[in-house]
Amino acid sequence: xxxxxxxxxxxxxxxxxxxxxxxxxxxxxxxxxxxxxxxxxxxxxxxxxxxxxxxxxxxxxxxxxxxxxxxxxxxxxxxxxxxxxxxxxxxxxxxxxxxxxxxxxxxxxxxxxxxxxxxxxxxxxxxxxxxxxxxxxxxxxxxxxxxxxxxxxxxxxxxxxxxxxxxxxxxxxxxxxxxxxxxxxxxxxxxxxxxxxxxxxxxxxxxxxxxxxxxxxxxxxxxxxxxxxxxxxxxxxxxxxxxxxxxxxxxxxxxxxxxxxxxxxxxxxxxxxxxxxxxxxxxxxxxxxxxxxxxxxxxxxxxxxxxxxxxxxxxxxxxxxxxxxxxxxxxxxxxxxxxxxxxxxxxxxxxxxxxxxxxxxxxxxxxxxxxxxxxxxxxxxxxxxxxxxxxxxxxxxxxxxxxxxxxxxxxxxxxxxxxxxxxxxxxxxxxxxxxxxxxxxxxxxxxxxxxxxxxxxxxxxxxxxxxxxxxxxxxxxxxxxxxxxxxxxxxxxxxxxxxxxxxxxxxxxxxxxxxxxxxxxxxxxxxxxxxxxxxxxxxxxxxxxxxxxxxxxxxxxxxxxxxxxxxxxxxxxxxxxxxxxxxxxxxxxxxxxxxxxxxxxxxxxxxxxxxxxxxxxxxxxxxxxxxxxxxxxxxxxxxxxxxxxxxxxxxxxxxxxxxxxxxxxxxxxxxxxxxxxxxxxxxxxxxxxxxxxxxxxxxxxxxxxxxxxxxxxxxxxxxxxxxxxxxxxxx
Numbered sequence: 001x002x003x004x005x006x007x008x009x010x011x012x013x014x015x016x017x018x019x020x021x022x023x024x025x026x027x028x029x030x031x032x033x034x035x036x037x038x039x040x041x042x043x044x045x046x047x048x049x050x051x052x053x054x055x056x057x058x059x060x061x062x063x064x065x066x067x068x069x070x071x072x073x074x075x076x077x078x079x080x081x082x083x084x085x086x087x088x089x090x091x092x093x094x095x096x097x098x099x100x101x102x103x104x105x106x107x108x109x110x111x112x113x114x115x116x117x118x119x120x121x122x123x124x125x126x127x128x129x130x131x132x133x134x135x136x137x138x139x140x141x142x143x144x145x146x147x148x149x150x151x152x153x154x155x156x157x158x159x160x161x162x163x164x165x166x167x168x169x170x171x172x173x174x175x176x177x178x179x180x181x182x183x184x185x186x187x188x189x190x191x192x193x194x195x196x197x198x199x200x201x202x203x204x205x206x207x208x209x210x211x212x213x214x215x216x217x218x219x220x221x222x223x224x225x226x227x228x229x230x231x232x233x234x235x236x237x238x239x240x241x242x243x244x245x246x247x248x249x250x251x252x253x254x255x256x257x258x259x260x261x262x263x264x265x266x267x268x269x270x271x272x273x274x275x276x277x278x279x280x281x282x283x284x285x286x287x288x289x290x291x292x293x294x295x296x297x298x299x300x301x302x303x304x305x306x307x308x309x310x311x312x313x314x315x316x317x318x319x320x321x322x323x324x325x326x327x328x329x330x331x332x333x334x335x336x337x338x339x340x341x342x343x344x345x346x347x348x349x350x351x352x353x354x355x356x357x358x359x360x361x362x363x364x365x366x367x368x369x370x371x372x373x374x375x376x377x378x379x380x381x382x383x384x385x386x387x388x389x390x391x392x393x394x395x396x397x398x399x400x401x402x403x404x405x406x407x408x409x410x411x412x413x414x415x416x417x418x419x420x421x422x423x424x425x426x427x428x429x430x431x432x433x434x435x436x437x438x439x440x441x442x443x444x445x446x447x448x449x450x451x452x453x454x455x456x457x458x459x460x461x462x463x464x465x466x467x468x469x470x471x472x473x474x475x476x477x478x479x480x481x482x483x484x485x486x487x488x489x490x491x492x493x494x495x496x497x498x499x500x501x502x503x504x505x506x507x508x509x510x511x512x513x514x515x516x517x518x519x520x521x522x523x524x525x526x527x528x529x530x531x532x533x534x535x536x537x538x539x540x541x542x543x544x545x546x547x548x549x550x551x552x553x554x555x556x557x558x559x560x561x562x563x564x565x566x567x568x569x570x571x572x573x574x575x576x577x578x579x580x581x582x583x584x585x586x587x588x589x590x591x592x593x594x595x596x597x598x599x600x601x602x603x604x605x606x607x608x609x610x611x612x613x614x615x616x617x618x619x620x621x622x623x624x625x626x627x628x629x630x631x632x633x634x635x636x637x638x639x640x641x642x643x644x645x646x647x648x649x650x651x652x653x654x655x656x657x658x659x660x661x662x663x664x665x666x667x668x669x670x671x672x673x674x675x676x677x678x679x680x681x682x683x684x685x686x687x688x689x690x691x692x693x694x695x696x697x698x699x700x701x702x703x704x705x706x707x708x709x710x711x712x713x714x715x716x717x718x719x720x721x722x723x724x725x726x727x728x729x730x731x
Contacts, residue, residue: 035439035488035513044556049186049284049337052173054151054158057082070157071176076344078156078176085123085141085148085159087174087204089181094346096276098181101206102302109211112300118142120206120300123159127199128168134328136199139163160189167193172203179343179358180278185285185309187335199329202292202308203340208271208278209304212296215274218602219293219305220352222246222266224595225620225639226607228352229293231303234602241294242601243308246286247539247578250551251500252492253315261596263537264291265578266608269305270355277350278342279358285309285338286579287539287551295600309338315493330493334550353696356610360692369582369615373690379682380421381675382589382619382644385410386666387426387447389433389658398432398444399654401666404452406649408459410668415463417676420683423587424460425531425573427470427660434472434659437482438514441521450525457526466528468573473514473561474534475505483510490542490549507542508549508557511535515561519568529571529586535561536574536581536588555580577608577618588618589644593635606696606706609639614692614709619644623678624671625663630721633678637723638704638716640693643682645675684725688712 057080062068067088070078079088079097087100101121102110110117115138119125122140129135141148145165151158155175162169171189175182183203192198210217210231218228221242229242248263267286270279282289290308317328343362345354363369385407388400402410411424430436431444443453460467478485478499489497489504497504506514519530535558542549549557562584565572573587591608595601612618620641626632636643648654648666655661665671691708698704702718716723 035483035510035517039509039512039557039560041560044553046335048188048335049184051171051186051189052153052155052158054153057150057152057157070152070174071155073176073178075178076176076180078174078181080150080157080174082150084121086121087123087207089176089342089344091276091344091346094276096346098208098276098278098342098344100204102209102211106211106302110300115140116299120302122206123172123204124161125202125205126168126170127201128166129197129199129329131195131197134326139166162191166196167191168196168198170198170201177341179341181344182283182339182341185338187337190311190333192333197329198311198333199314200308200310200312201338202306203338205292205306205308206302206304207306207342208273209302210271210273210296211303212301214303217272217274217277218352219295219303220270220272220279220355220605220607221291221293221305221601222264222268222607223601224262224592224604225609226352226356226605227595227601228603228605229295229303229600230602231296233295233297241292241298243290243292244596245290245310246282247551247580250313250541251505252490252498252541252543253313262576262592262594263578265576265592266359266611267291267579268355268359269293269307270352271303271305272350272352272355275347275350277345277355279345279355280305280307281341281343281359281362282307283339283341285336287555288313288334288336289338307340310334313493318494336550336552352605352607353610353693356607357692359607360611360615363579363582363611364615367583368579369612370584371586371615373614373617375690376421376686378420379642379679379686379689380423380617381414381419381679381682382425382587382622382642383411383414383422384425384427384589384622384644384646386646386648386655386660386663387429387433387444389428389655389660390435391657392659396657398446399658400444400446401648401650401654401660402426403446403649404448404456408452408456410647410649411456411460411463411465413672414675415465417672419676419679420464422463422465424465424467425470425589426467427472427531427533429469430472432480435477435480436472437480438473438476439482441517454525461526466571467526468529468531468571469518469522469527470533471515471518471530471565472533473506473511473518474538475503478502478504490540491544493543495543505540507544507547508554509547512557512561512564515564519565523569527569529569529573530565531573531575531587531589532558532561532565533575536578536585537576539578539580552580559583577612577616582612582616585616588612588616591618591620591639591641593620593632593639606639606693609641610693610696613640613688614690617642617689622646623675624665631718633681634716634718634721634723637682637685637714638706640685640688640706640708640714642689643675643678645671647671647675681723685712685714688714 077090149160158173169191173184218230267282288310293305312329316325431442485504492498571586574581577588620636652666688708695707705715707713
């Protein structure tokens with residue numbers, strides 16, 4: 001008996017639907033861009049500095065105390081004490097001398113002994129290990145097995161160090177500059193033999209160190225927006241000092257930080273003693289460098305701040321898939337030149353303001369900051385609108401919080417309410433939000449579609465606003481993303497795909513190709529730029545042999561992503577603002593607004609704002625998510641930030657169980673009046689928007705003044721919770 005006709009039709013229809021779905025799926029796969037393919041720019045090439053040619057120092061040139069003047073340039077003189085290895089730079093105008101380590105008189109007062117003592121009188125501290133033991137060991141310039149050879153160079157002199165027992169050698173080149181001193185460690189000068197391997201070198205660990213009897217001053221560290229550790233000490237010493245990696249830890253060693261400490265955004269540190277100071281800029285090797293600040297009492301009596309260069313990464317070597325691990329060091333040395341440039345400051349310039357201005361000049365002269373702000377009639381408001389997001393497990397789907405028509409309504413309402421300038425960032429807009437498959441460009445359908453997006457952007461442009469879309473292109477959820485982590489994810493030092501809490505990081509090439517895919521598709525809607533999530537606040541290696549990216553390679557790819565956004569769409573922004581992202585950044589969201597508490601920083605100062613202001617605009621966090629509303633509002637005024645809010649049209653409860661859950665109060669209707677009041681307050685600083693910061697100082701308890709190059713000063717009084725803007729004044 002034949003089957004009923006309707007059953008045959010049902011089978012036919014089902015088969016047809018299946019074929020159509022299969023065809024759509026195959027088309028989406030075949031038409032998707034090759035995200036893991038080559039990039040369309042020239043990768044960074046390793047051009048290592050040549051080892052400088054030298055001649056004999058000669059003899060008979062030393063003075064009665066054993067110091068030889070190696071080179072002079074009118075302002076500074078470079079001196080060497082060959083018998084001890086001490087190095088000094090004398091300021092011809094003031095007579096002040098910066099020495100590599102303490103004088104014999106100061107050392108006589110030290111109570112520490114052994115390595116701790118000899119470290120205090122060494123031009124370097126070197127860590128190494130024996131490959132059969134994997135245990136850190138230390139040597140310094142006072143070691144009996146050290147051979148030292150000095151030679152003159154065109155710009156100063158070189159010291160070639162070689163340890164006879166462990167067969168490790170390297171060179172430190174001392175270069176006298178118009179600003180002070182530069183110390184280079186050419187990677188080509190490093191030699192290793194037998195089973196001994198180099199781990200790290202601290203160059204001039206006690207350069208300019210302040211003894212207890214030194215004039216009052218402080219060590220500057222780039223913690224938060226800037227931090228000072230004062231001496232003589234005001235607070236009880238906690239721990240053994242300050243030691244943090246620039247740009248944060250390296251995750252590919254299977255070590256994930258257990259704290260929420262903010263990373264160091266700038267490769268710079270400094271020292272002030274009375275009317276003399278220096279700012280030290282890590283000119284080469286910052287991607288594998290740490291900054292150390294040791295207050296008196298932690299190791300001897302000296303206050304010191306320095307750089308530590310890492311040549312081999314320490315990591316957790318797993319003994320089994322789910323079991324214990326042991327500490328180990330990478331086999332291959334990270335080949336990078338290392339250099340620290342010391343710029344000396346005197347008189348009124350010998351403070352954190354002078355340090356920041358000197359570093360700003362360095363960044364501008366070396367084109368590591370290339371943007372310049374133009375004068376404005378009104379301060380632009382930073383408005384981030386959360387489109388919505390997916391729930392934690394991906395089961396309930398996408399919950400819209402601000403659709404395109406609602407975003408259009410908000411910006412039009414703010415225009416009517418008096419907001420004359422605004423930059424809008426729209427985030428979590430891809431299909432499925434944070435759980436977007438990211439393989440092909442696809443708008444979240446619940447937000448309103450192409451026409452609604454174009455209408456929102458066009459309306460914003462008519463009102464004089466810019467619209468940026470967030471580009472979350474550096475990481476993805478392993479469970480929901482359509483990309484294979486094995487193909488697209490970065491590898492740890494052991495070769496496995498690096499996964500933390502179910503998330504993995506895209507290889508930088510993938511992130512770049514994703515950026516191009518997003519940018520090309522957003523361009524047709526008239527979007528003004530991309531706000532990058534991740535590339536300004538984190539950096540990592542990739543041990544995948546197909547790429548073998550070091551951190552500086554990743555930074556170069558990130559810069560290319562920023563440059564692409566500028567050229568293709570018009571602008572780009574980043575979060576946090578690590579120094580490598582400043583070359584092409586036009587705006588920074590969330591410049592660090594506090595220091596880390598673990599290390600006893602005495603005072604927070606606006607070092608980073610002084611470096612940025614007038615070149616790159618920035619905010620210091622969103623007004624509706626502050627911990628202390630009034631204090632953080634005034635801090636943003638004091639530090640020259642722009643106003644910022646992160647809002648939704650719908651109730652914040654919409655985001656409660658999604659990946660955007662951390663914004664606890666965001667409804668536009670609730671925050672509108674506070675936003676308008678705050679915008680009006682910030683708008684009073686419009687004349688300072690494009691101006692460099694000339695000075696910052698404390699007038700009295702909880703009262704600070706920030707002065708700009710055009711003579712406008714802003715005084716913030718935390719006692720009365722008020723501020724005032726005035727013209728005139730001088731440093």
